[in-house]
Amino acid sequence: MNVTVAAPCRGLASSATRPWESRGRCRGTRATTSSLPPYPLAWPCKCAPSPSHPRGDYSVTGGLRGSAAPNGRLSYRRFTSERCAARSSKESGATSSHSSGLSRPLSPPSPPAAVAVTATQSPPPLHVAPPLPLHVAPHGTSGRRLFRDNNSSVVVVAHNPVCAGVPSFSSPLPSSLSIFAISSSPSSSSSSSSSFSSSSSFSFSSAPAWSIDITASSVSSRASSASAANDIDMALPVHVENPQGKFRVISTKPMPGTKWIETLVSVGCRVEICQAAKTILTEDDIEELIGNRCDGVIGQLTENWGERLFSALARAGGKAYSNMAVGYNNVDVEAATRHGISVGNTPGVLTETTAELAAALTMATARRVVEADDFMRAGKYEGWLPSLFVGNLLKGQTVGIIGAGRIGSAYARMMVEGFKMNLIYYDLYQSTRLERYITAYGHFLESQGEKPVTWKRAATPDEVLKEADVISLHPVLDKTTYHLINAQRLATMKKAAILINASRGPVVDEVALVEHLKANPQFRAGLDVFEDEPYMKPGLKDLPNAVVVPHIASASKWTREGMAMLAASNVAFRLKGCPVWSNPNAVDPFLDEVAPPPAACPSIVNSKALGMVTLEAQPKL
Numbered sequence: 001m002n003v004t005v006a007a008p009c010r011g012l013a014s015s016a017t018r019p020w021e022s023r024g025r026c027r028g029t030r031a032t033t034s035s036l037p038p039y040p041l042a043w044p045c046k047c048a049p050s051p052s053h054p055r056g057d058y059s060v061t062g063g064l065r066g067s068a069a070p071n072g073r074l075s076y077r078r079f080t081s082e083r084c085a086a087r088s089s090k091e092s093g094a095t096s097s098h099s100s101g102l103s104r105p106l107s108p109p110s111p112p113a114a115v116a117v118t119a120t121q122s123p124p125p126l127h128v129a130p131p132l133p134l135h136v137a138p139h140g141t142s143g144r145r146l147f148r149d150n151n152s153s154v155v156v157v158a159h160n161p162v163c164a165g166v167p168s169f170s171s172p173l174p175s176s177l178s179i180f181a182i183s184s185s186p187s188s189s190s191s192s193s194s195s196f197s198s199s200s201s202f203s204f205s206s207a208p209a210w211s212i213d214i215t216a217s218s219v220s221s222r223a224s225s226a227s228a229a230n231d232i233d234m235a236l237p238v239h240v241e242n243p244q245g246k247f248r249v250i251s252t253k254p255m256p257g258t259k260w261i262e263t264l265v266s267v268g269c270r271v272e273i274c275q276a277a278k279t280i281l282t283e284d285d286i287e288e289l290i291g292n293r294c295d296g297v298i299g300q301l302t303e304n305w306g307e308r309l310f311s312a313l314a315r316a317g318g319k320a321y322s323n324m325a326v327g328y329n330n331v332d333v334e335a336a337t338r339h340g341i342s343v344g345n346t347p348g349v350l351t352e353t354t355a356e357l358a359a360a361l362t363m364a365t366a367r368r369v370v371e372a373d374d375f376m377r378a379g380k381y382e383g384w385l386p387s388l389f390v391g392n393l394l395k396g397q398t399v400g401i402i403g404a405g406r407i408g409s410a411y412a413r414m415m416v417e418g419f420k421m422n423l424i425y426y427d428l429y430q431s432t433r434l435e436r437y438i439t440a441y442g443h444f445l446e447s448q449g450e451k452p453v454t455w456k457r458a459a460t461p462d463e464v465l466k467e468a469d470v471i472s473l474h475p476v477l478d479k480t481t482y483h484l485i486n487a488q489r490l491a492t493m494k495k496a497a498i499l500i501n502a503s504r505g506p507v508v509d510e511v512a513l514v515e516h517l518k519a520n521p522q523f524r525a526g527l528d529v530f531e532d533e534p535y536m537k538p539g540l541k542d543l544p545n546a547v548v549v550p551h552i553a554s555a556s557k558w559t560r561e562g563m564a565m566l567a568a569s570n571v572a573f574r575l576k577g578c579p580v581w582s583n584p585n586a587v588d589p590f591l592d593e594v595a596p597p598p599a600a601c602p603s604i605v606n607s608k609a610l611g612m613v614t615l616e617a618q619p620k621l
Ligand SMILES: NC(=O)C1=CN([C@@H]2O[C@H](COP(=O)(O)OP(=O)(O)OC[C@H]3O[C@@H](n4cnc5c(N)ncnc54)[C@H](O)[C@@H]3O)[C@@H](O)[C@H]2O)C=CC1
Pocket: 326, 327, 328, 347, 348, 350, 351, 354, 402, 403, 404, 405, 406, 407, 408, 426, 427, 428, 429, 474, 475, 476, 477, 480, 481, 502, 503, 504, 528, 529, 551, 552, 553, 554
């Protein structure tokens, strides 16, 4: 069901505008679909022209503004809701506290104190699909803030253009809300029922004279029938860069730095960055972001990228996906390949950062740093004691690695070189570089008159678990490593061993680990990852012999900006038809802060299956 509404362009005349919420579309009254840029966000608008607000302008919360040129075509330029609000407020006499333009960084301003929606003269009604199921309560009582789920983000304010009343919010608005101002003609009223999962009210200081109801079915019928130009399909707030870009690329999260955006823009992408306040997006959310046309997506390891999302992306014309992560156990690569979609990841930029955090956890657990810190803060320290917080010496002990790939090997070198530990490792493959490195270091120590360090490649994980004093887990998560550490294996470890996990939570049976830690107070664990993130298994948080941190192993500024850059390059250069970088472990040229990146996808895990060409030139290691 379409509802007849018209969008008054003198909407949001206040400080309630949020520049990172780029919403709303404007087609102007004479717009034709063919005159639009590829991804118009225009809410069809038929407002009364005014000198400073020409016909076709429509202010919502940022994004595109279209205005009809004399030739009847629309020209688009970026505008900010602030500018519009300021202008609107000038026209309406209201005041605005914002005047700056849309700019990065994207930190949201404080929630506004009030929003006023100014009634304009009655425009002729247009048929337009709303962005959401909406309900606006009748006259003068309350409007409703509608929640699609618990983290909803859209307010729809409807008002009668004929009525002189100016609805306004009586209380501060959460910064997560997008505001849409619409006006409605009486004929749009509908008695259809609506079902909203939850809602809360706000007051209109004066209010429209009728209510309109648009049900969920109207939204789905819109989704299936609307053309791209008419579609208003975004309930999640997004910030848009380069609105005119010909490829539409979604980033499901804001990512650090700006070079990644510049890279996408440089190859002609329109970049839409989801600003939803919720941490983990659902498949519903992502499908909605993808909409009916999308060329590529940069996603996060918290998202479930399987058949459903890849088929949605393929239907929308998409070709490229990249995780902003090296691990891609959240991605069904086969499904992506079936749909012809490339899957990128971000190796090489987080190796040392992740290994350093694993080393930090090792020291924190070995030397009981967190327990001792708590003790100090609790005012319990009464003076030095021979037995206070006695821990483990690392020097000369054996460090065990399971999964001696990039990160496992980096961690092994840190522990061997830094603490002169001996190494035992298990991996499906021999790590000859690591072995050579430790051999050479052993020779060096000998030449200095010190005891050399040693290494050993174990035939089984069990051998590592039995022999090592510290075991750090760095394999990929797949069916061969799921619950690799279980109750039986924990029982074979030394009583005062230390277990570090900065790989993926499900590599360890966390319930079994909690039991083991309870039964063996000398045993310690340092965990960056958990089986059911963001949750911990019951009991874990109360155990003093566990150090827990929230999946921050790759969280250094350089690394996170680099991950964003690699993920963006995986998408940008795939869309541009560029080859794949020949060595995914040697990605320095992509991380140069000044020079542009090579025209290649740094790391595509299904490149062979997709028949993608590899760049011939080998970068230096
Ligand atoms: N906590 C965090 O923030 C981070 C976690 N990670 C995790 O670390 C993992 C490893 O990353 P990289 O070292 O870059 O990957 P990598 O591919 O270089 O190393 C993984 C190693 O695991 C080995 N492996 C596979 N199956 C095994 C098995 N059944 N038993 C023993 N070893 C096995 C592989 O042969 C390979 O050498 C990622 O897949 C990711 O899940 C990565 C970065 C940050």
